[in-house]
Amino acid sequence: MSHFHFDTVIHAPNRLQICALLAPLETAEFQVLRDELRVSDSVLSKHIKQLEEAGYLKLRKYKANGRQRTWAYLTSKGRKAFEAHVEELRRLVSIADGMQNNSSIRKQSTI
C-alpha cells in the first residue's frame, strides 16, 4: 500500500487544521478546536461532521456541571489518512525542490 495519498476530505483548510490539531493528541475539547481555528460553532460542526462521515473522527459527549461537553478524537483510520496526506504534501514539495535544483544546475552549466 502506498504511503502517499492526497485526501480530498482532509485537504480542505479547516479540516486539515482539525486533523493537525488532533494528530498529536489523544483527544481535545470542541471549544479548544473552535478557539484555535477561530471559527464559529456551526462551521466547526459542519467540518467535524464531514470528518465523522469519512470515519476519520469520533465525538464523545458527556455532561459536566449541567453543561454538555464534547470531546473529539481521530480514529486510527483518520490518523493513517492524515499521515498519508502529509506525506503526499511533503512529496509534492520535494518534487518542486528537485525541479528548482535541476534548473539551477542547468543554468550554471550553460554559463
Added chain:
Amino acid sequence: MSNDLRVNVSLKAQDALDSIKDMESAVLRRAIQPWWYGLAIALPAGVLTTLAGMEISRLYMAPVFLLMLITVVFYTRKAGVLAKPSPSRRVLIIVLITMISVLVPLILLVQELKETYGLIAPLSLGLTVFIIALIAFIFERRALLSKINTENII
C-alpha cells in the same frame, strides 16, 4: 503538468504543511502540563507506596488515590486537551505491567523488612517511586517541549 503549475502546487503544499505545523505547536502548548502537575502526581504515588509498605489500612489510602485522580481529571478538563504519550500505547502498557509486577513484590518485601528496619524501608521505597514518577513526568514534558522547539513554556 507545466513547471509553473508544479511550482504553484508545491507552494500550496508548503502552505498546508506550514499550517499543520502551526496547529500542532499551538495545541501542544496547551497540552504541556505545569510543573506542579508532576508533583501532584508523583507525591501521591510516593505516599501511596509508603502507606502500602507500612501496611496501613486501605481506608487511609483511598483519599490519597482520590486526590490524584481528581487532579488528573480536573486538569485535563481545564486544559481541554489530552496529549498522546511519547512512547506508543503498547509500550506504555508493557511498562505499566512491568512496573506493577516489580512494585508488588517490592511492597511485600518492604512489609517484611519493616519489622527489622522500621519506617526507613517503606519510606525509602516511597521516595524511590516519587523520584521515578517525577523523572518520568520531566522526560514527558521535555519530549513535548522539544516537539514545539521552545523552552519558555511554564
